[in-house]
Amino acid sequence: MLCLYTVCVWSVPMMMSITHRGTGVGLSGGISAFALLALVLPGNYPYYLDLIHSLSIGPALLGLAKFGIAFPLSYHTLNGIRHLFWDSGKGFTLPEVYRSGYVVIVLSILTSIAAIAYM
Numbered sequence: 001m002l003c004l005y006t007v008c009v010w011s012v013p014m015m016m017s018i019t020h021r022g023t024g025v026g027l028s029g030g031i032s033a034f035a036l037l038a039l040v041l042p043g044n045y046p047y048y049l050d051l052i053h054s055l056s057i058g059p060a061l062l063g064l065a066k067f068g069i070a071f072p073l074s075y076h077t078l079n080g081i082r083h084l085f086w087d088s089g090k091g092f093t094l095p096e097v098y099r100s101g102y103v104v105i106v107l108s109i110l111t112s113i114a115a116i117a118y119m
Contacts, residue, residue, distance in 0.1 A: 012098055012101045012102070013097050013098070013101055016079060016101050016104070016105075019075065019079075020075075020076060020079045020080075020083075023072040023073075023075055023076040023079075024076055026072055027072055027073060027076060063116055066115070066116045066119055067112055067113075067116055070111070070112040070115040070116060071108060071109070071112040074107075074108045074111040074112050074115070075104070075105075075108040078104045078107050078108055078111070079104050079108075082100050082101075082104055085100070
């Protein structure tokens with residue numbers, strides 16, 4: 001009997017595929033929850049924005065929250081562009097798969113940091 005661990009070795013493309021699906025589900029769920037709450041909660045957007053400002057959370061926690069929103073969005077978008085290249089039949093050799101994966105990870109982190117600095 002073969003152990004599952006010896007058959008399945010974790011790799012960058014596998015983890016990126018899982019993360020792409022997870023960010024897609026998370027973004028979809030987050031947008032749906034935000035829309036549902038916007039429909040059922042009393043008050044308007046400026047009221048809840050003022051409520052968040054009144055919490056006086058520190059800049060480190062605020063930056064972490066912004067990164068938590070920006071990173072999944074940038075990662076999912078950039079990895080989606082990578083998939084569009086794959087749909088055209090380009091980038092399927094193993095070195096290209098790894099290289100494009102690392103590029104997506106680095107660009108996702110950089111664009112997330114840039115978005116936080118801009119906000």
